Amino acid sequence: MANVLVNAPKTARRGETVEIKALIMHPMETGFRAGTNGRIIPRNIIEHFTATWNGAEIFRMDFSPAIAANPFVSFFTVASESGTIALRWTGDEGFVAEHQVAITVT
């Protein structure tokens, strides 16, 4: 289970714009660095990040090797209805991480 730190409000008013912050532990090895013996360390990055609110996509971001290690993303979304915000990261070497937060919208 990947180490993920997500910060989202637990409650919001309908129509309020809220900030979602997500940190995930990942080396984001660029594939451009050489190791001790001069051989290139193979690329190992997260490539895609998606966020859905009760299944509907609210945000999508494609990472490149230029995204820093232990990637941090912050984006905004309009609170629509109570339910689940689901975050998903996928990348090299079959990497998949998912995290859900519940939110109550009044």
Place this chain on the structure above:
Amino acid sequence: MTRLTIGLCLASVFAASWFAGSWALAQNDPRHSGYHDMGPDLRRMQDDDTANPAMLFVQAGQVLWQEKAGTANKACADCHQDAAKTMRGVAARYPAIPPSMPGPGSDKPASDAGQPVDLEGRINLCRTERQQAPALEPESPDLLGLTAYVALQSRGQPIAPADDPRLVPFRTKGADLYKSRQGQLNLSCSNCHDDNAGKKLAGATIPQGHPTGYPIYRLEWQTLGSLKRRLRNCLVGMRAEAWDWDDPQYVALELYLMDRARGMTLDAPAVRP
């Protein structure tokens, strides 16, 4: 919302933001943490617990705290309960000499009894002696996670090294190491961190070298690391041979550095370039 509620909300927002940005410089104290040598963007990264990458390690440490381990099948929490209460002030007074613990599998004290250990060493003593589990590797994610979690509980506390007279010879050794020139560049810690702190070394500001923020998320490492790792960096930087991982000189040097930083506020886990 009543005006009182609004007032209280505003007051707490102000208090929170004051605290967040405020590893404040003490009046008339010439010492300051490396936090103040960084630009505003990195300071903001450290201050925001929802965005500080070190908090990923704290979270991992919090999980490990509850996990049973070893043949004794004990978790840290089984003896130490709530870390926020029991670990408060611990990181601020280490390194220290642990109470004499039985050596592995016997009632006699371990052969290194009476030696000071750093926080990582103390955690590993609990692993091997109390949990009866193998020691955690230096700089392993598990050891870093636990160290970060324990260090966090002393955040905001003044650095208060233990006034144990048994520590004096080790601390003196540390002071000697700090002032000794070494390596191909023939530099001592003091040459840079006392004589030239605040000046630039190839574009980087030389900090005063106070260990107020350890374990740190160092951008150069792209991960969390201990003071020991940072000291090895310095040794390699001076083109000296880095001491072995289990060399007691690191703890001696840390004892001196913590004494030099006495009274300064601990801001662990910190972000540093």
Place this chain on the structure above:
Amino acid sequence: MFVHGALVNANLWRKVVPRLEGYKRVTLDLPPLIENGNTVPVTVSVESPMSEADHIKAIHVFNEKNPQPHVFDARLGPKNGKAVIATRIKLGDSQKIVAIAETSKGEFFSASADVIVTIAACVEDIT
């Protein structure tokens, strides 16, 4: 002069010089100097009503001197409320970063910023 004043107003001016308005719409917030290129905090904000009819569809960020030019591509929509994204990027050298915002109406706006990247004086030996 009066006739000229009646025909020429602020809106007509914007049609003639659209680039100036585009220059203000995208804000690329980067530190002018960062102590380590491994983790550079960046925030891209684009002014937009973020309505069904007029919203930011995508934000693309590029760099100038890294081994490859992409930084990230983000897809947005009216559900975002605000077109503001923050992340941390790696920069191998002092360089220019460019952010391009694409609207649902097919318009493109951009902004660029220069960053000076310094590195640690004593670099670790990976042993």
